[in-house]
Amino acid sequence: MLFVYDLGGGTFDVTVVSISDDADKNEISVVCTEDGHELGGKDWDDQIVRFLVSEFRNQIGSEENILEIPDTEYDLRRKAEQSNKLLSRTEKDAISFTHEGQRFRTELSRKKFNELTQDLLERTIEKTDAVLKLAEE
Numbered sequence: 001m002l003f004v005y006d007l008g009g010g011t012f013d014v015t016v017v018s019i020s021d022d023a024d025k026n027e028i029s030v031v032c033t034e035d036g037h038e039l040g041g042k043d044w045d046d047q048i049v050r051f052l053v054s055e056f057r058n059q060i061g062s063e064e065n066i067l068e069i070p071d072t073e074y075d076l077r078r079k080a081e082q083s084n085k086l087l088s089r090t091e092k093d094a095i096s097f098t099h100e101g102q103r104f105r106t107e108l109s110r111k112k113f114n115e116l117t118q119d120l121l122e123r124t125i126e127k128t129d130a131v132l133k134l135a136e137e
């Protein structure tokens with residue numbers, strides 16, 4: 001048996017497959033699978049974007065929805081994706097962006113990132129546990 005955990009950009013899938021012991025047949029069959037079209041790597045990025053908006057509001061003292069400005073939203077999403085990747089191999093990331101000519105800078109630690117995304121990770125664990133339980137039956 002083989003377990004496949006696939007957390008992509010827009011989906012999350014877990015699958016248990018069986019591989020035939022017979023070298024002549026090379027048969028692979030799906031034992032069970034669970035897909036999550038409502039869960040993916042983008043959700044981790046979205047949590048970073050929410051954090052950046054919150055930090056911006058706290059530092060500037062504004063309730064402005066900066067995501068209504070397309071250039072700002074694009075920049076934040078790009079920075080969030082970069083930070084997500086970087087935090088898998090470093091302890092912190094210095095993030096800066098410009099909103100309507102105003103420069104903003106903050107830091108995101110891996111610890112804070114883990115706190116922000118804990119619920120997402122727990123959802124993947126729940127789906128994984130469900131598939132492994134089905135595979136045992």
